[in-house]
Amino acid sequence: MHLTVLDHPLVDHKLTLLRDKNTPSSEFRELVKELVTLEAYEATRNLSTTEKTVATPVGVAHGKKLNESPRPMVVPILRAGLGMLDGMMALLPMAEVGFLGLKRNEATLDIITYAQRLPEDLTGRECFLLDPMLATGGSLATAVHYLHDRGASKITAIDILAAKPGLERLEKEVRPEIDFSVVVCGVDDELNEHGYIIPGLGDAGDRLYGVVD
Numbered sequence: 001m002h003l004t005v006l007d008h009p010l011v012d013h014k015l016t017l018l019r020d021k022n023t024p025s026s027e028f029r030e031l032v033k034e035l036v037t038l039e040a041y042e043a044t045r046n047l048s049t050t051e052k053t054v055a056t057p058v059g060v061a062h063g064k065k066l067n068e069s070p071r072p073m074v075v076p077i078l079r080a081g082l083g084m085l086d087g088m089m090a091l092l093p094m095a096e097v098g099f100l101g102l103k104r105n106e107a108t109l110d111i112i113t114y115a116q117r118l119p120e121d122l123t124g125r126e127c128f129l130l131d132p133m134l135a136t137g138g139s140l141a142t143a144v145h146y147l148h149d150r151g152a153s154k155i156t157a158i159d160i161l162a163a164k165p166g167l168e169r170l171e172k173e174v175r176p177e178i179d180f181s182v183v184v185c186g187v188d189d190e191l192n193e194h195g196y197i198i199p200g201l202g203d204a205g206d207r208l209y210g211v212v213d
């Protein structure tokens with residue numbers, strides 16, 4: 001697993017606003033969108049390109065274009081990952097989007113897969129998983145293996161905040177043959193007894209969309 005923790009004053013500033021419990025949902029949603037766009041810049045660094053020659057108004061330029069066959073696959077993990085989709089697609093408009101609905105059982109922290117809308121065959125596809133929170137790592141481990149079992153060749157998770165215990169779990173649990181990277185804006189040391197990241201930012205899904213249960 002390759003881990004990138006962004007180190008940039010813009011990211012630090014926006015992350016601090018996001019953590020603040022007094023930041024209202026409308027601003028929280030905007031900050032998530034801005035942060036994922038900054039993360040996407042880093043997360044897409046190794047996308048494959050082909051050379052492309054174009055005529056400028058005054059000459060010929062030898063440039064590069066992203067490979068679109070197969071197109072990259074962006075997969076927000078419902079619900080909270082949906083808040084990252086617009087920001088990601090702003091940078092990668094040609095990507096295809098699949099959906100994975102995962103929910104933690106808040107008592108056992110086991111992962112329930114309640115929805116999926118993805119191609120059965122992801123052979124050779126580069127996939128970007130979106131989820132703001134990487135806490136125990138259970139949701140992300142489930143999602144990574146789900147995509148790899150369908151043939152994804154490279155998987156990059158874009159999370160906003162991670163907890164150290166979750167990252168350690170992924171190092172152990174994600175099968176070593178999987179080409180897997182994680183990009184985050186920050187790493188916190190601890191989880192509390194309910195599996196929440198401390199100090200974290202609370203329940204990202206609830207702060208984006210309200211409390212459902």
Ligand SMILES: O=P(O)(O)OC[C@H]1O[C@H](OP(=O)(O)OP(=O)(O)O)[C@H](O)[C@@H]1O
Pocket residue numbers: 077078079080081102103104105109131132133134135136137138139140166195203204205206
């Ligand atoms: O690393 P883990 O311990 O698995 O926790 C992280 C998961 O928990 C949250 O989702 P949640 O289950 O609250 O669903 P929601 O997005 O619908 O709120 C979060 O968005 C991650 O998917």
Ligand SMILES: O=c1cc[nH]c(=O)[nH]1
Pocket residue numbers: 080133135195196197198200201202203204205
């Ligand atoms: O701190 C946490 C942990 C899991 N899910 C969240 O939304 N926040």
Ligand SMILES: [Mg+2]
Pocket residue numbers: 080203204205206
């Ligand atoms: Mg939640």
